[in-house]
Amino acid sequence: MNITLYGAAGSGSVPVEAAMSLIGLDYRVIEAVTWEGETERDKVAAVNPMRQIPALITPGGETLTESAAILIWLADSHPEARLAPKLDDPRRAQFLRWMTFIPAAIYSMFWVRDVPSRLVGEDKAAQEEVKRRTAERIAECWRVMDGQIEPGRFLLGDDPSVLDLYVAVASRWTPRRARFYVEAPRMAEVVRRVDALPSLQTFWAARFPFEDET
Known part of the structure; x- marks a missing residue:
């Protein structure tokens, strides 16, 4: 699996990157330090009109935004990693x-x-x-x-x-x-x-x- 993630060190992309690291996924990060100005936010505009990170491009070309949504998607897509309770889990x-x-x-x-x-x-x-x-x-x-x-x-x-x-x-x-x-x-x-x-x-x-x- 090859994933592209728009993110930045110390940002909301970090838990997403950490989850992918624990799962063992192949991914690349396009650094976009969006709090540093318009030029950085423009890097994300093509995939996220809100010009915010994180924004993830799946291997199928689908765009996911919002860190919580991405984290839940990753965990549910890889239940073997045990990074979230399953649907029938009481938790x-x-x-x-x-x-x-x-x-x-x-x-x-x-x-x-x-x-x-x-x-x-x-x-x-x-x-x-x-x-x-x-x-x-x-x-x-x-x-x-x-x-x-x-x-x-x-x-x-x-x-x-x-x-x-x-x-x-x-x-x-x-x-x-x-x-x-x-x-x-x-x-x-x-x-x-x-x-x-x-x-x-x-x-x-x-x-x-x-x-x-x-």
Whole structure:
């Protein structure tokens, strides 16, 4: 299987890349650092009119966008990798719940944070207030998730899933891990395990170098 992924180091494409690495798929990444300006966003325009990453082109030429959708598709297409509960698994409902919660409640905040002038114009004070409030909102959402999920060794039990990859990456973004550990102490131990997975050490070093904030 040969897959093309539009993405960038440290971005929302990283959990997708991590999942493909664990599955053992052949893929190539077209680097598009979309938060750096119009030229970078234009790289993605032909495959995603929203000019956002990640965007994945399947071997059959189909385009998939939205990180959660791509992760679920990858896991369901490769059940042998055990990266998601199967359709008849009792954990499936909660898997879908949290895979949707992250982009809806948390990831969406970064569209606002990256360019706050989109909503408040050029008022610098207003932009800083937007950044402050979105950081607080993200922290609150992590706290809510932590209060309702019941992790085992990983978020859904003994085996890592694409949900673990998603949370491990998103929790590295603002307000960053030190705050995440405070707000989400039950998930904190899980993301540390994901950081330490031997099968991903080379991958993390290349695509999202990270020093734990303790």
